[in-house]
Amino acid sequence: MRILFMGTPEFAVPCLRVLVDEGYDVAGAVTQPDKPKGRGHKMAPPPVKEYALEKSIPVYQPVKLKNNEFLDDLQHINPDLIVVVAYGKILPSYILEYPKYGCINVHASLLPKYRGAGPIQWSIINGEKETGITTMYMEIGLDTGDMILKRALTIGEYETAGELHDRLSVLGAEVLKETVKLIKENAAPREPQLNDAATYAPMLDKAISKIDWNKSAVEIKNLVRGVNPWPVAYSQYQGQTMKVWSVEIGDDCKKSTPGTIVDYIKGKGLAVQAGGGQCILIKELQFTGGKRMTVDHYLLGHSIQIGERLE
Structure with missing residues (x-):
């Protein structure tokens, strides 16, 4: 079976690796163009490109796919199957309809829940206890195609989006391996999605990561986890931006205005009043221009005033 792989970030690499390890004829890897990275803004290749080379x-690395701009390359590659994993562009119909076995996608949610670009982050932000991987046949709609296989996993109470990303990346490769085997054997199932049960997980932006201290401790904990490692939850302390990297739910607080720093507990962190009466314990923070560190470490050289309110 001749396969064309389409993917860009680190999440996609284990899927490409498993196709190579299983001995499939991976005839090409389509990925996003190189982008400037780091302080020096040097052009850096996507992880999929690095592994493919x-x-x-x-x-x-086509800049555009519309108007048959990739058709000549597609005809040259002539794939029997196209595998898409976090590629980052919508595929036009001439690509979707080209291969004999169609185009399949590895999606990081239990479809039809969390269609879209941010399923890992939103599953945590929304307090889900379970997520997983779905492989599906692709069509013009956004993550609406018939499902092939689903595999679930439990989300840890304090698991971050970054940690869940890494586990789902491994699971995605395992499910893809089984999916391609079934397709090769003409034994792959097709299960239509229930559109009435669908939810959408849009791409994250920095605006979502601002902490609303009027929300419950559980909601704040889930936001902090869901936007770690990007864009990172934040609040304002005395006019400075304070990133909040990790938190725990504390005990009930004294009745204070939400956002008020009510205590410092060595070894645990800063206790901040949340909505609903509970405290949030800020364990790791980072101020603009500084390093990420534990509250204990930060307070060795700085002070934070009890009674101040985080905005």
Whole structure:
């Protein structure tokens, strides 16, 4: 089976790796163009490109796919199957309809829940206890195609989006391996999605990461986890931006205005009044221009005033 792989970030690499390890003819890897990275803004290749070049897989980085702009390359590659994992562009119909076995996608949620670009983050922000991987046949709609396989996993109470991302990346490769085997054997199931049960997980932006201290301790905890490692939850302390990297739910607080720093507990963190009566314990923070560190470490060289309110 001749396969064209389409993917860009680190999440997609284990899926490409499993296709190579299983001995499939991976005839090309399509990925996003190189982008400037770091303080020096040097052009850096996407992780999928790095791995593909390491394995001598031809790499294609089209700027656009519309108007048949990738058709010549597609005809040259002539894939039987296209595998798409976090590629980052909508595929036009001429690509979706080209391969004999169709186009399949590895999606990081239990569809039809959390269609869209941010399923990992939103599953945590919304307090889900479970998520997983769905493989599906692709169509023009956004993550609306018939499902092939689903595999679930439990989300840890304090698991971050970054940690869940890494576990789902591994699971995605395992499910893809089984999916491609079934397709090759003409034994892959097709289960239509229930559109009435669908939810949407849009791409995150920095605006979502501002902490609303009027929300419950559980909601704040889930936000902090869901936007770690990007864009990172934040609040304002005495006019400075304070990133909040990790928290725990504390005991009931004294009745204070939500956002008020009510205590410092060594070894646990800063106790901040949340909505609903409970405290949030800020364990790790970072001020603009400074390093990420524990509250205990930060307070060795700085002070934070009890009674101040985080805005």
